[in-house]
Amino acid sequence: MRRVVTSAIRAERAFSTRFTASLQKPTPSTSTSAASATPDRATLEKGTVQPTVLKPYVSASLQHEDLFNFEKLIHVDEMFKARLHYGHKVGTLNDNMKWALYGERLGVCIFDLDVTKKFLVRALNFVAHVAMRGGMILFVTSNRDSMFDVEKAAEEVGQYSHVRKWQSGTLTNTRQLLGASVRLPDAVCFLSTLTSLGENHPAIIEAAKMAIPTIGVVDSNSDPAYLTYLVPGNDDTPQSTEYLMRMFKEAVRKGQEERKRLQQGK
Amino acid sequence: MLRIALTRSSRAMSVASQASASDSETSVRKIGKALETYLKNSQQHVAMMEKHRAEFETGRRHLAKMMSLDIHELDQAAIDRAIQYLFPSGLTDPNARPVMRPPDEILPKFQRFTFDEEGKPEGTRFFTLNPKIYGLLSEIGVKTQSVMKFYDEHVGSRSVNRSDLEPANLSGSQWITADKMKKKLSEKFTNELYGQVIIAFEHLASLPGSAIEQKFLSEFREPMTASTGSKLFGPAIPEVKVCAETNRRYAEVTTHCKDTRATVKVTDAGKGTFNIDGLQLHDFRHLQAREILLAPMIISQTLGRFDVTATTECISNTLPEAPNREPFKRSGGMSALPRAVRHGTALCVAALHPESIEPLRLSGLLTLDPRKNERSKVNQPGARAKWIWKRR
Numbered sequence: 021m022r023r024v025v026t027s028a029i030r031a032e033r034a035f036s037t038r039f040t041a042s043l044q045k046p047t048p049s050t051s052t053s054a055a056s057a058t059p060d061r062a063t064l065e066k067g068t069v070q071p072t073v074l075k076p077y078v079s080a081s082l083q084h085e086d087l088f089n090f091e092k093l094i095h096v097d098e099m100f101k102a103r104l105h106y107g108h109k110v111g112t113l114n115d116n117m118k119w120a121l122y123g124e125r126l127g128v129c130i131f132d133l134d135v136t137k138k139f140l141v142r143a144l145n146f147v148a149h150v151a152m153r154g155g156m157i158l159f160v161t162s163n164r165d166s167m168f169d170v171e172k173a174a175e176e177v178g179q180y181s182h183v184r185k186w187q188s189g190t191l192t193n194t195r196q197l198l199g200a201s202v203r204l205p206d207a208v209c210f211l212s213t214l215t216s217l218g219e220n221h222p223a224i225i226e227a228a229k230m231a232i233p234t235i236g237v238v239d240s241n242s243d244p245a246y247l248t249y250l251v252p253g254n255d256d257t258p259q260s261t262e263y264l265m266r267m268f269k270e271a272v273r274k275g276q277e278e279r280k281r282l283q284q285g286k
Numbered sequence: 287m288l289r290i291a292l293t294r295s296s297r298a299m300s301v302a303s304q305a306s307a308s309d310s311e312t313s314v315r316k317i318g319k320a321l322e323t324y325l326k327n328s329q330q331h332v333a334m335m336e337k338h339r340a341e342f343e344t345g346r347r348h349l350a351k352m353m354s355l356d357i358h359e360l361d362q363a364a365i366d367r368a369i370q371y372l373f374p375s376g377l378t379d380p381n382a383r384p385v386m387r388p389p390d391e392i393l394p395k396f397q398r399f400t401f402d403e404e405g406k407p408e409g410t411r412f413f414t415l416n417p418k419i420y421g422l423l424s425e426i427g428v429k430t431q432s433v434m435k436f437y438d439e440h441v442g443s444r445s446v447n448r449s450d451l452e453p454a455n456l457s458g459s460q461w462i463t464a465d466k467m468k469k470k471l472s473e474k475f476t477n478e479l480y481g482q483v484i485i486a487f488e489h490l491a492s493l494p495g496s497a498i499e500q501k502f503l504s505e506f507r508e509p510m511t512a513s514t515g516s517k518l519f520g521p522a523i524p525e526v527k528v529c530a531e532t533n534r535r536y537a538e539v540t541t542h543c544k545d546t547r548a549t550v551k552v553t554d555a556g557k558g559t560f561n562i563d564g565l566q567l568h569d570f571r572h573l574q575a576r577e578i579l580l581a582p583m584i585i586s587q588t589l590g591r592f593d594v595t596a597t598t599e600c601i602s603n604t605l606p607e608a609p610n611r612e613p614f615k616r617s618g619g620m621s622a623l624p625r626a627v628r629h630g631t632a633l634c635v636a637a638l639h640p641e642s643i644e645p646l647r648l649s650g651l652l653t654l655d656p657r658k659n660e661r662s663k664v665n666q667p668g669a670r671a672k673w674i675w676k677r678r
Contacts, residue, residue, distance in 0.1 A: 156406055158413055168428050175410040182413050184420050190413060197415055199396065201323050203405045205413065 082149070088274045090144045094267065096133045099140075102263035104253040105131045107240030117240050120252030129240040136253050140264075143235045143249040144271040147207065151275025152282075155206030158182060159268070160223050163212045166261040170211055173265040177272040180205060182223070191226040209268060210236040212255040213247065220245075237264060321405035331396040338389035345386065362387070418473040419483065426486040429499050437495030454496040459507040461487060467506070520629070520654020523636045523643070529553070537634035543626035543655050546618030548598045550630025554638050556593030558583070562627055563598055563617075570624065578624040582632040585649050586642030592635060596627045629654060 059067065059077045067074040081087055099105070107113070107121065107129030120139075122132035150157060158180045161170050167183035174181035182190075187197065195201045208227045213236045215221055220243055227234045228246040236247035237255045244250050254260040350360045353368045360368075365386050375383040385392070400408040411417035411424075440446045462470070464480040490496055491503055524539040535554040540547065560567040560579060570576050583589045603613040618626060632651035636643045646652050660669035667673060 154404055168424060168431070171410070171424055178410075180410055180413055182411070184414050184423075187415055190415060198399075199394075200327055200399065202399065202407055202412075203321065203401075 086141055086145055088145060088148045088271070088278075090141045090148075090267075090271070093270065094137050094140055094144075096137060099133050099136060099253070099263065102260045103257045104136060104260045104263065105133050106254045106257070106260075107131055112241040114241055114243055116244050117238060117242065117252065120238075120250075121240065131240070131252050131254070136251065139249070140251050140253075140267065143251050144267060146233070146249055147209070147235065147268055147271040148275035148278070150207045151272045152278045153206075153275075154279060156180060156203065157272065158205035158208045159211060159265075160186075160208060160221065161211035161261070162186075162215045162221060163256065163261065164216075165256075165258050166211065166265075169258070169262060170265060173269050177269050177276070179272060186222045188222055189226075191223065191230050191232065204230060204232060206232070208232055208234045210234060210247070211261055211264065213238055213242045213244075214255075321401055324399070324401070324405075328396065328398070335389060335393070338393065342386075342389055349386070416473060416475050416479060418471040419467075419475045419479050422471065423483060423486055426483070426490055429502065430486070430490045430493065433490065433493050433495050433499060436498060437493065440495075450497050451495050452497050453494055454491050454500045454503050456491055456503065456507060458510055459504070460510050462506055462508050466508070470506075518647075518652050518654075520652075520656075521633060523633050523652070526637050535638060537637040539630050539633045541626060541629045541633070541654065542601060543629060544618065544622040544657065545601050545659060546598050546622050546626045547601050547604075548596050548623070548626035548630050550594065550596045550627055550634060552631055552634035552638060553593040553595070554591070556591065558590035558592065560594045560596075562594070562596045562623075572620050575620055575624040578621070578628050579631070581628055581649075582635045582646065582651055585632075585645050585651065586635050586639055588635065588639055588642070592631075592638065594627070594631050596630065598623055598626060625655065 057077065059074060063073055063077075075083070105122070107117075110124050110127055110129055113121075113129055120131055120135050122130045124130065147157060156179065157174075159170050159174045160182045161167055162183070170183055171181045189197055191204055194204070208223060210221060210224065213221050213224060218241075224234060224236070224246050233248040234246070235249040235251065236242070236244065237251045237253055238244045238247065239253070239255045242255070251264070253264070346360060346365065347357055349365060349368055350357045352372070353360070353364075355364065369384055369386050373384040377383050402408065409417045411420050414420045437451060440451065461484055464477060467480065467483070468474060487503065487506060490499065496503070521539055521541050524537045526535050526537050528535055532553075534556075536551055538549070538551040540549045542548065562579075567576060567579060570579065579594075580589070583592065598617055600614050600617050617623060628651065632646050636646050636652060643652075662668050
């Protein structure tokens with residue numbers, strides 16, 4: 021296992037050295053025409069184990085770290101004002117969340133907002149890419165204070181929300197529950213990953229089972245396992261949820277605008 | 287380290303899948319997959335239903351032939367009788383017995399959704415599985431917040447009406463039932479969800495200042511009288527008809543008491559005569575029987591106004607069990623036959639003379655007496671009686 025992982029990392033490093041040189045500033049308009057060639061069968065088979073070998077065949081827009089320029093949009097002081105840096109009491113800290121912490125103040129964990137910014141940009145970039153390709157994004161929260169705001173925000177950008185009791189099998193067993201197979205969301209965004217009982221939201225596992233990429237706002241007491249894109253930060257305060265929802269909405273809007281522009285260009 | 291690397295590789299995997307979808311033509315095909323499956327299933331369902339309907343029609347024709355009936359005479363009731371005759375079943379649960387019904391009634395319904403051209407389901411709460419009821423819950427929640435805010439802002443000021451700061455006035459009405467709410471929202475949901483909605487409504491209505499949401503609340507209220515309209519136990523009050531020949535109003539109803547079934551016809555503007563299987567009132571020698579027969583007229587104070595015509599029969603004789611058995615000679619006795627006629631008469635009088643409905647109902651004459659002769663048990667001389675115990 022470790023051998024595979026290290027080889028994956030090595031391949032990724034090799035790739036990044038090879039491509040940072042050749043990557044001339046891609047613009048969103050070149051997104052559809054960049055894939056140069058199709059990979060041969062051997063590469064595809066290798067890609068099932070080691071996905072990074074497929075990276076050269078991916079279009080240029082996807083190679084870009086921050087295509088929609090979210091770096092400019094996000095400011096650390098705004099995040100600070102939105103109270104994104106507050107974690108929970110030190111005693112509740114999840115070991116897997118230590119990497120995102122700056123330190124501790126009066127017994128409360130404090131997030132490193134530089135780390136949060138880096139990861140938030142990544143997540144927003146992904147959201148915008150999904151929206152650009154006409155994907156469906158499901159916003160999930162179990163926080164009762166912010167549930168109406170999340171629903172409203174999702175409705176405003178024409179996406180989906182789920183802030184209620186999660187019926188098990190909603191993603192894995194749609195055929196039985198709805199009577200027909202339906203198109204599943206292309207990304208699930210968790211504004212809080214814990215239920216009121218402090219357990220992991222059941223949708224996390226279901227999304228992982230269905231290979232749906234997830235974005236999760238993880239607090240200091242959350243478990244980041246099975247989430248694809250992490251956003252370390254406070255998930256309990258209405259202000260922080262409002263700020264994050266505003267950012268996600270902005271990302272979806274940017275993606276949708278880009279999509280409209282591409283469709284009109286054709 | 288290991289975990290981070292893994293997430294990184296999985297991230298790359300999602301990127302790769304995005305990439306393969308990014309080619310415009312393939313992406314359209316990929317997105318349309320769910321929609322395609324749905325359409326295929328929908329067409330399959332329609333075809334299957336067509337097949338079953340045709341099979342049902344063929345079966346109906348065969349059944350008509352077997353029962354030597356004309357195909358037009360064979361309605362659903364006739365089919366049920368024929369199935370009961372051909373496949374006699376002693377199973378206790380009626381749902382377990384053989385049936386023959388149109389496929390639209392029996393087979394599971396195919397759920398239809400609305401999609402846009404990309405296969406995206408409609409409605410932002412689609413994945414909650416109960417979008418309408420959860421939408422209503424959210425609406426109530428948002429309104430609750432706004433009412434609280436409104437009250438806090440205006441509680442001391444004189445800028446708003448004093449009556450707007452009161453709780454909503456809901457007297458004389460109640461929340462609509464679960465069935466009505468299901469119909470109103472056109473969505474099925476569990477009783478648990480209905481309970482949640484009612485709790486949310488109650489909380490909103492109890493808040494000071496909820497008077498501003500009076501209109502919204504009253505959409506989900508119904509007048510109390512509408513639902514408490516007393517429902518009679520047994521047959522309902524019949525409709526009044528007019529005889530074409532004599533031009534007199536009459537009402538007719540069938541009821542029963544113990545083993546006696548009585549079909550009673552009461553005619554208005556008569557002379558107070560009785561005709562029960564050809565017998566008149568004075569033919570009933572027992573005083574109890576006469577009192578029973580006259581009771582509805584005495585209570586409604588209409589003695590001498592209505593003519594009563596009744597025919598009675600023994601219910602046991604009409605049952606299908608043991609068809610070769612000698613029919614009973616007996617009909618109702620001193621009490622049961624007049625009581626069967628009395629119930630029918632009271633219902634008809636209530637129809638012809640609506641002012642007396644309430645006194646008749648209060649005296650219990652409009653209520654069916656459901657008691658039956660208890661069956662005798664095997665190894666016993668009667669229903670409860672036992673053989674005398676004797677040492678051998």
